[in-house]
Amino acid sequence: MAVTDMPTGDEKPKVKLLNDPKFRSIVFQVILIIFLVWVVWSMIDNASTNLKNAGIASGFGFLSTSSGFGLNFSPFLEYSSSSSFLQVYWVGLQNTLVLAVIGIFFATIIGFVMGVARLSNNWVISKIAYWYVEIMRNTPLLLQIFIWYKGVLATLPLAKDSIDLGALGFLNTKGLFAPKFVTADGAGLIGWALLIGLVITFVIKSWAKKRQMATGERFPVFWTGLGLIIGLPLLTYFIMGQPISTEYPTAGNFGPRGGMRVIPEFIALILALSLYTAAFIAEIVRAGILAVNRGQTEASYALGLRPGQTLRLNIIPQALRVIIPPLTSQYLNLTKNSSLAVAIAYPDLTAVFAGTALNQTGQAVEIVGMTMLTYLALSLITSLFMNWYNAKNSLVER
Amino acid sequence: MKKTIVSALGVVALSVSALSASAATLDDVKAKGFVQCGVSQGLPGFSNPDSAGNWTGIDVDLCRGVAAAVFGDATKVKYTPLSAKERFTALQSGEIDVLSRNTTWTATRDTTLGLNFAGVNYYDGQGFMVRKDLGVKSALELSGASVCTNTGTTTELNVADYFTTNKLEYEIVAFEKADEVVAAYDAGRCDVYTTDQSGLYAQRLKLTNPADHVVLPEIISKEPLGPVVRQGDDQWFNLVKWTHFAMVNAEELGITSENAEAMKSSDNPAIKRVLGTEGEFGAALGVGNDWAFNIISQVGNYAESFNRNVGPDTPLAISRGTNDLWSKGGLQYAPPIR
Numbered sequence: 001m002a003v004t005d006m007p008t009g010d011e012k013p014k015v016k017l018l019n020d021p022k023f024r025s026i027v028f029q030v031i032l033i034i035f036l037v038w039v040v041w042s043m044i045d046n047a048s049t050n051l052k053n054a055g056i057a058s059g060f061g062f063l064s065t066s067s068g069f070g071l072n073f074s075p076f077l078e079y080s081s082s083s084s085f086l087q088v089y090w091v092g093l094q095n096t097l098v099l100a101v102i103g104i105f106f107a108t109i110i111g112f113v114m115g116v117a118r119l120s121n122n123w124v125i126s127k128i129a130y131w132y133v134e135i136m137r138n139t140p141l142l143l144q145i146f147i148w149y150k151g152v153l154a155t156l157p158l159a160k161d162s163i164d165l166g167a168l169g170f171l172n173t174k175g176l177f178a179p180k181f182v183t184a185d186g187a188g189l190i191g192w193a194l195l196i197g198l199v200i201t202f203v204i205k206s207w208a209k210k211r212q213m214a215t216g217e218r219f220p221v222f223w224t225g226l227g228l229i230i231g232l233p234l235l236t237y238f239i240m241g242q243p244i245s246t247e248y249p250t251a252g253n254f255g256p257r258g259g260m261r262v263i264p265e266f267i268a269l270i271l272a273l274s275l276y277t278a279a280f281i282a283e284i285v286r287a288g289i290l291a292v293n294r295g296q297t298e299a300s301y302a303l304g305l306r307p308g309q310t311l312r313l314n315i316i317p318q319a320l321r322v323i324i325p326p327l328t329s330q331y332l333n334l335t336k337n338s339s340l341a342v343a344i345a346y347p348d349l350t351a352v353f354a355g356t357a358l359n360q361t362g363q364a365v366e367i368v369g370m371t372m373l374t375y376l377a378l379s380l381i382t383s384l385f386m387n388w389y390n391a392k393n394s395l396v397e398r
Numbered sequence: 399m400k401k402t403i404v405s406a407l408g409v410v411a412l413s414v415s416a417l418s419a420s421a422a423t424l425d426d427v428k429a430k431g432f433v434q435c436g437v438s439q440g441l442p443g444f445s446n447p448d449s450a451g452n453w454t455g456i457d458v459d460l461c462r463g464v465a466a467a468v469f470g471d472a473t474k475v476k477y478t479p480l481s482a483k484e485r486f487t488a489l490q491s492g493e494i495d496v497l498s499r500n501t502t503w504t505a506t507r508d509t510t511l512g513l514n515f516a517g518v519n520y521y522d523g524q525g526f527m528v529r530k531d532l533g534v535k536s537a538l539e540l541s542g543a544s545v546c547t548n549t550g551t552t553t554e555l556n557v558a559d560y561f562t563t564n565k566l567e568y569e570i571v572a573f574e575k576a577d578e579v580v581a582a583y584d585a586g587r588c589d590v591y592t593t594d595q596s597g598l599y600a601q602r603l604k605l606t607n608p609a610d611h612v613v614l615p616e617i618i619s620k621e622p623l624g625p626v627v628r629q630g631d632d633q634w635f636n637l638v639k640w641t642h643f644a645m646v647n648a649e650e651l652g653i654t655s656e657n658a659e660a661m662k663s664s665d666n667p668a669i670k671r672v673l674g675t676e677g678e679f680g681a682a683l684g685v686g687n688d689w690a691f692n693i694i695s696q697v698g699n700y701a702e703s704f705n706r707n708v709g710p711d712t713p714l715a716i717s718r719g720t721n722d723l724w725s726k727g728g729l730q731y732a733p734p735i736r
Contacts, residue, residue, distance in 0.1 A: 051512075053630075054512040054629065054630065055512035056512035057511075069554045070568070070569075072544075081555075081558035081562055172586075173585055173587050253542055254532070257542055342574065344573075345549075345573045345578070356550055360550065360555070361510070362506075
């Protein structure tokens with residue numbers, strides 16, 4: 001080792017301020033920030049000046065004016081053509097969320113089933129899962145949406161010759177006309193009964209776990225819970241004199257009327273989005289399971305656990321740690337892919353707000369900005385939730 | 399490193415300055431040698447490619463007229479097919495020079511989009527088409543029906559107004575492309591197809607069995623269709639406006655594509671002014687003095703364009719009606735060229 005002249009003690013090396021690395025780095029960062037602020041500001045200023053010069057209206061005043069057009073799907077929110085453009089935004093967001101939540105629900109179930117099926121020892125089952133994954137994953141999503149919408153649903157019979165599904169209602173090119181539940185007085189109590197059932201089950205579960213830890217005795221939590229959650233509301237239903245009835249769709253001039261209507265665009269999108277995303281989830285699940293050491297399975301078998309129990313109690317909990325991070329991206333993908341709804345006239349956020357509302361008002365900058373921020377927020381919320389879930393499932397070191 | 403910063407600055411500077419360009423459309427058009435015309439994605443009679451791939455229609459004729467006025471050659475046009483949703487952005491951004499795409503003139507579009515409507519080349523009104531076997535005779539019997547239409551159109555707004563005013567229930571299914579609307583109606587997704595009545599006759603030709611469908615008698619709105627240009631470029635605005643007026647004036651004065659050459663020696667001073675043998679009207683528009691002669695001899699007068707594209711002898715079989723000359727009970731009226 002060569003001996004060098006090192007400054008001793010706390011004495012600071014004497015350098016010019018200009019050559020001080022700390023000072024220089026601060027200066028450069030400040031310059032960068034000023035530059036970025038200037039770029040953003042000049043872009044905003046330019047856009048507004050140019051819009052003004054071109055005689056194009058700008059600002060957010062349009063949000064409170066009435067939209068003047070109708071929408072055919074709004075399961076929860078009130079909407080009519082006299083509603084404001086802000087309401088159009090909420091309805092669009094609602095429709096996107098409904099699509100995303102239901103799509104994610106089915107994609108997860110199908111994905112897990114297919115992922116496990118691919119690893120099955122049964123040759124037929126594993127090959128079916130293999131081909132499912134390969135076909136769904138390797139064709140464009142937009143094409144799949146068109147196949148479901150134009151190839152399958154559009155070939156259903158016309159409204160006047162609907163397929164009668166009996167208790168399920170009617171099916172035709174205009175969608176599914178299912179029976180609707182109509183509530184009378186006392187129906188609210190059933191909801192409360194359900195809630196009480198859930199709370200009691202939860203309490204019993206934690207009590208049973210404690211007791212098992214202490215004494216080793218097991219308690220049939222599953223069956224007790226099932227009895228409480230289903231039995232209690234059912235009992236209330238009969239005590240209150242059956243306050244929930246079903247309203248069946250009836251024949252009208254233009255096909256069935258009344259009941260609950262599910263538009264074909266929605267059915268096509270749910271099918272396409274969940275089946276497509278499920279193929280990716282299946283691969284993630286398969287990878288997750290394979291990532292768990294083979295020794296874990298052997299150890300489980302050695303302890304006398306059956307294959308089902310091994311999967312449920314040993315493999316899946318460990319595999320989840322590998323599965324959750326990529327699963328999050330699939331959920332985000334599904335949410336963003338739901339904007340393809342615009343191709344088949346489903347009124348989601350992109351179609352009605354960034355589409356129809358933009359066209360009727362011409363305020364592209366404001367509307368596209370709002371829409372982008374909304375998708376960004378949706379994705380960030382999904383990420384936050386999945387990160388929390390991931391942290392909850394990750395390995396706890398004692 | 400320094401180079402990167404400098405080039406980044408350059409990009410920013412460019413984006414800052416490039417935004418407020420393109421004021422004189424006529425100069426740009428002359429420089430590039432053709433007119434970029436925004437048309438529909440295929441609406442027979444208005445703007446539709448024929449079997450040889452050439453665009454034809456009453457809206458296409460207007461663009462050809464503008465090219466004839468500028469270059470003396472009606473073929474110097476390039477077409478951009480646009481959906482209803484894309485059309486205004488394409489014009490605002492300068493992607494096209496003129497939008498001639500069966501577009502309804504409304505107050506909102508005229509005042510808030512930074513655009514100007516340069517006249518009305520077709521007076522239309524919104525109508526409904528249904529399947530004959532539904533047995534519907536009037537639009538007032540349509541309560542509970544599903545209605546297919548184009549998104550981003552006045553049609554979508556009118557239908558909401560009409561059904562609300564008449565207290566009829568309905569379901570609106572709005573597609574982005576006209577072809578998708580027709581396909582959905584044909585497949586039975588909707589009971590009713592609504593658009594401008596001329597469009598109904600045109601799109602009916604695309605259905606599997608056109609004879610199974612009937613257009614209802616009600617007209618529920620005013621739809622003045624016309625060419626659109628960017629606001630703030632009066633020279634180009636004038637040129638497009640007077641291209642249409644020249645065609646109407648020519649019909650009124652009896653000048654056709656066949657007799658235009660012979661008419662040049664007419665004694666009628668009004669005809670002489672149109673054909674450029676008297677006065678300097680072309681120069682004032684920034685084009686040659688034979689501008690109107692070129693339009694008429696290459697594209698034809700308004701009657702020729704109408705009859706060739708949508709008139710009684712075409713598959714659309716639309717009568718002149720409101721689109722007849724003012725002197726024959728219609729609404730087509732052009733200010734005089736003098």
